[in-house]
Amino acid sequence: MATSTKPEYQHFVPQFLLRNFAHPYKPAGVRKRGKRKDENGIYYNELVVRNVDLSADPPVICEKPVKRVLGEMNMYEKDDDASHAPDLGSSKTRRSLEQMLGQLENKVVAVFQKITNTYKEDVKNKAEGSDFGPACVELTRAERDLIRKFLFILKYRGRRFRQRFNHDSAESYEENDREIFLEYMTEKGYTRPLDVWHDNIKAIIEVDMDTEGLWRRELPKRMYPMDAQWFISHTGFYYMTICTPSSPDEEFVLTDNSYNVFEGPNTFVRDWQGGQVQPSYHVPLHKFAPVSPKLMIVLRSMTFPNPLEDADEATRRWRALRRKVVLEDFYGPEMSKSLLDDLPVTKARNNYSQIIGNRGEPIDCDIGFKRQKSHKFYFTIFPLPSKYVHTINTVLFDNASYCKSIIFNETTAFIKTLEWFLTAPSSTAKTVLGYDDDARKKLFDKLEVIARSLGSEKEMTRGYLRVPLMQGDYDGFMKWNDQKHRLIRDMNLGKRNSHRNNSRSPKPDFRGLYEDLGGTKGSMANDFDQAERMWILRVKIDSWSHGVDESIRQRNRNLLNEAYCRVPPARYFVFSKLSQIEITAIELPKDREPKIDVEGPEDIIARAQHIVRRDKINGLIHNAMQSYAKRQGRSRSQDMWKKFTPDFEGFKKLRSISFMVEESGYIRDCGIPEVEDLARQAQRRILRENLQNDDSLAYSSIAFLKEDVRIELLTRALVKVDFATLLKGKVEASLLHGLEGVLFDLAYPTPPDKKASPK
Numbered sequence: 001m002a003t004s005t006k007p008e009y010q011h012f013v014p015q016f017l018l019r020n021f022a023h024p025y026k027p028a029g030v031r032k033r034g035k036r037k038d039e040n041g042i043y044y045n046e047l048v049v050r051n052v053d054l055s056a057d058p059p060v061i062c063e064k065p066v067k068r069v070l071g072e073m074n075m076y077e078k079d080d081d082a083s084h085a086p087d088l089g090s091s092k093t094r095r096s097l098e099q100m101l102g103q104l105e106n107k108v109v110a111v112f113q114k115i116t117n118t119y120k121e122d123v124k125n126k127a128e129g130s131d132f133g134p135a136c137v138e139l140t141r142a143e144r145d146l147i148r149k150f151l152f153i154l155k156y157r158g159r160r161f162r163q164r165f166n167h168d169s170a171e172s173y174e175e176n177d178r179e180i181f182l183e184y185m186t187e188k189g190y191t192r193p194l195d196v197w198h199d200n201i202k203a204i205i206e207v208d209m210d211t212e213g214l215w216r217r218e219l220p221k222r223m224y225p226m227d228a229q230w231f232i233s234h235t236g237f238y239y240m241t242i243c244t245p246s247s248p249d250e251e252f253v254l255t256d257n258s259y260n261v262f263e264g265p266n267t268f269v270r271d272w273q274g275g276q277v278q279p280s281y282h283v284p285l286h287k288f289a290p291v292s293p294k295l296m297i298v299l300r301s302m303t304f305p306n307p308l309e310d311a312d313e314a315t316r317r318w319r320a321l322r323r324k325v326v327l328e329d330f331y332g333p334e335m336s337k338s339l340l341d342d343l344p345v346t347k348a349r350n351n352y353s354q355i356i357g358n359r360g361e362p363i364d365c366d367i368g369f370k371r372q373k374s375h376k377f378y379f380t381i382f383p384l385p386s387k388y389v390h391t392i393n394t395v396l397f398d399n400a401s402y403c404k405s406i407i408f409n410e411t412t413a414f415i416k417t418l419e420w421f422l423t424a425p426s427s428t429a430k431t432v433l434g435y436d437d438d439a440r441k442k443l444f445d446k447l448e449v450i451a452r453s454l455g456s457e458k459e460m461t462r463g464y465l466r467v468p469l470m471q472g473d474y475d476g477f478m479k480w481n482d483q484k485h486r487l488i489r490d491m492n493l494g495k496r497n498s499h500r501n502n503s504r505s506p507k508p509d510f511r512g513l514y515e516d517l518g519g520t521k522g523s524m525a526n527d528f529d530q531a532e533r534m535w536i537l538r539v540k541i542d543s544w545s546h547g548v549d550e551s552i553r554q555r556n557r558n559l560l561n562e563a564y565c566r567v568p569p570a571r572y573f574v575f576s577k578l579s580q581i582e583i584t585a586i587e588l589p590k591d592r593e594p595k596i597d598v599e600g601p602e603d604i605i606a607r608a609q610h611i612v613r614r615d616k617i618n619g620l621i622h623n624a625m626q627s628y629a630k631r632q633g634r635s636r637s638q639d640m641w642k643k644f645t646p647d648f649e650g651f652k653k654l655r656s657i658s659f660m661v662e663e664s665g666y667i668r669d670c671g672i673p674e675v676e677d678l679a680r681q682a683q684r685r686i687l688r689e690n691l692q693n694d695d696s697l698a699y700s701s702i703a704f705l706k707e708d709v710r711i712e713l714l715t716r717a718l719v720k721v722d723f724a725t726l727l728k729g730k731v732e733a734s735l736l737h738g739l740e741g742v743l744f745d746l747a748y749p750t751p752p753d754k755k756a757s758p759k
Contacts, residue, residue: 010098011071012157013254016109018066020116020292021254021407022047025063050414052406052450059446061453070256070405075162076198097198100205101153108150111143112291115242119295119381135381137242142373144348145209148235151289151297153204154259155234156227159402161260165197177226184224200224204231211371233525238287238299241345243392246383251293251413255396256403262287263395264301265327265335281536283327285338288392293409295381296392298345303327304338306347308355339391344384348377390420397421397447401439415454422451426463510577513606517617519570527568531575534564565618569609572618576602576625601628601742608739611730616671623664623747654705660749661709667716667748674726675719675743682718686711716750 011018025048027038040063042048048063076094115137122135139147155161167173170185173193181193190196203223207215216236220228245251255261262284285304289297303323310316327336352375354363384392397418400406408414448460519527538560564572580600601624609617668679686692692710705713723740731739744750 007073008094008098009068009071009073010075012075012159012162012256013070013154013259014105015066016105016112017254017291018049018070018407019047020295021049021409022066023409024048025065049407050409050411052408053404054400054406054443054446055404058449061450064405069407070254072162075157076194097201100202104150104153104205108146111139111147114139114143115295115379115381116292119244119292122381134383137379137381139348139377139379140373141211141371141375141377144240144377145235145373147240147297149204149207149209151259151287151299152231152234153201154289155287156201156204156231158257158260160257161197165193167193180226181224196224200227203228209235211373229525234287234299237302237526239302239347240379241298241300241348242291242379242381243296243298243345243384243388244294244381245389246385247389249413250386250389250416251409252290252296252389253293253393253396253414253417254290254407255400256405257399258288258290258396261396261399263339286340286343286395288396293413298340298343298392300340300343300345304341308347339395340388343388345382346380348379350378351376390417390424393417394421394424401443403443411454415451415456418447418451418454419456419458422448422456422458422460424461426461513603514570514573516609517570517573517606518568519573523568523570527571527574528578530567531571531578534567534575535578538564561622565622567618569614569617572621573602573606576600576621579625579629601625601746604735604738604742607735608731611672611674611727613671613673616669619665620671620747624742626663627660627746627749657713658705658709661712664748666712667719670743670748672727672743674730675723678719678722678726679715682715683711685718686714713751716744716748717752720744720750 024045025042026044038044042063042065047066049066049069051062051064051069053060053062053064074094076097118135118137122132125132164175169192170182170190173181175181181196185191185193185196188196200223203219207219207222209215216232219231222228262282264283264285266282283301285301287299289299291297303319305316305319310319352363352372394417397406398421444460444462451458451460514524514527538557564575567575577600580602602621605612605617605621605624612620666679668676668683670676670679691714692707720740723744724736727736727739
């Protein structure tokens with residue numbers, strides 16, 4: 001059977017959505033002419049959309065057939081494939097993908113029709129004088145999840161992703177995850193990034209989003225793990241809302257990349273060495289999916305307050321803390337504000353909970369709650385006042401730098417929202433960032449030309465953003481980013497080194513230890529996100545306080561550390577790992593990468609967590625990591641405990657010992673009950689026998705320290721003598737040896753014996 005090699009036009013925005021923006025083609029002054037095309041190649045009555053053609057110079061408004069807009073020729077092949085004899089394997093892949101996408105569309109069309117039909121019925125009722133309040137769409141859990149999956153597929157097939165994967169060889173892949181991506185290609189036997197993209201799309205389409213959430217564990221094994229995690233975040237960190245303009249004179253627009261656009265803090269840095277501006281960190285707070293000129297799906301971040309859920313104080317505090325760490329502490333109070341902070345929407349109600357006393361309570365909670373695909377959700381179609389409609393359109397306009405099309409329905413509604421964009425404060429949009437400057441300037445110029453062509457006389461306001469200088473080179477930053485993602489990848493894939501069976505392994509079992517400390521598959525992505533921000537905030541506070549009195553800076557560090565030690569142990573474990581990667585990366589030459597597969601003190605403490613009180617695990621890791629970080633790149637030495645010399649170096653050493661003891665605290669509070677009891681016994685003995693003033697200490701460094709410091713150091717020394725015997729049988733032998741080193745060499749630095757120096 002012959003294989004067709006004819007180029008195909010493939011839509012990245014499905015035609016069933018485009019038809020919602022369309023109208024029959026009826027050029028002015030032309031009667032119906034049957035099935036003949038006019039000079040524009042369009043049939044009379046053919047469905048067309050009003051399109052701002054941004055690819056033209058100057059831009060123009062024209063009508064384009066639905067079947068020939070927002071698509072590309074041979075989307076799943078490399079750009080230059082169309083001009084050569086196509087690869088039969090590629091053609092087969094293309095057809096297979098199109099068939100799978102077609103099947104997905106067939107399923108999701110019915111769900112979208114529920115939304116559009118509900119809206120139309122509501123408009124009809126109101127026109128007839130029957131106002132039952134905002135319309136409500138009833139969807140099952142399976143239908144809601146299908147929409148979520150479909151919206152991610154639209155995003156993943158967008159221009160940015162086609163550009164990312166549009167390579168026939170691994171060598172030409174240049175994204176910021178290059179190293180990890182190439183490792184994945186090698187491991188799985190891929191030769192082209194395009195093939196990875198194809199298989200990722202297939203994996204997402206095929207995954208069964210079971211109610212138990214097991215799919216979250218399996219998907220990273222089936223596709224590129226970093227993108228799998230992105231999909232998991234997309235479906236779990238946002239709630240879905242449906243919106244419509246409250247005014248009949250206003251509408252939403254549709255751009256090439258509408259389904260890829262987000263609203264939220266977005267930062268850039270300028271490399272201090274090369275001078276180039278690069279994207280840095282961002283937090284999507286809202287994502288958008290136009291359904292029709294009158295309907296927009298908005299995915300809203302779970303960080304926003306939710307009155308029903310926040311009636312539970314623990315939930316409210318968790319949400320407030322997460323927002324503070326993710327946004328306010330990291331970006332500052334102004335930049336962390338969303339343009340849609342007060343968007344008048346709420347989470348959908350459901351049929352498995354009820355409102356009791358202004359809070360949501362599960363129904364039949366005594367029999368145990370289990371998610372079911374048949375559970376129903378009731379999505380209100382929220383009427384949005386003008387400012388929100390225009391703000392959403394403004395975000396879409398502002399992100400259209402590389403778009404070829406902006407589609408709209410009614411001209412009067414379009415010019416109204418375009419003028420709002422033109423005159424909105426530059427802090428809201430139209431800011432030249434130093435990144436893609438030329439493309440953004442051209443976009444703003446073209447939109448101004450379009451406004452003029454429609455009769456507008458509004459002047460556009462523009463702004464310029466001063467991009468901060470990055471303290472460090474961008475390549476170094478990306479090395480750290482790669483190592484962080486390797487750690488996430490390994491945990492997602494469940495790469496384990498069986499620490500329970502082989503405690504001598506030099507490689508830590510990241511995921512196993514994380515789960516031992518209380519982490520779960522569901523909490524993993526959030527913990528990595530929070531841990532990364534914890535590290536960045538720590539660095540920022542140190543940077544911001546540069547030049548301030550050192551005692552104040554140290555107080556700020558202590559306050560921050562106290563707050564960090566109150567987070568869940570699993571998250572603090574991740575934080576310690578990322579901190580170790582960063583510290584190691586700073587120390588290394590540029591041609592070497594930091595390693596994360598060598599056991600550190602945090603791994604030993606995590607393996608021994610069963611003998612440590614849970615509320616003390618973080619503090620113990622903190623103490624050990626503080627000493628560990630200070631010793632990176634230095635040879636271990638017992639010099640500080642040797643004979644004291646009455647000179648500058650000697651007194652400097654005394655000050656260092658005092659600070660070290662005060663910083664680490666008392667070993668009687670270490671969190672290991674047996675050690676704490678032994679420490680109290682040792683202290684009583686020291687005080688009873690006056691050992692802190694023993695003549696044997698006369699020529700050691702300890703003799704010149706304050707009495708309370710001498711007592712603490714002697715306590716540690718006495719505890720160390722009996723430590724191994726005390727915990728024998730409670731901790732396996734190989735782990736016990738490592739724990740002794742972590743406890744007495746790092747967490748609570750201890751003299752070599754109770755005399756601390758030769759007589």
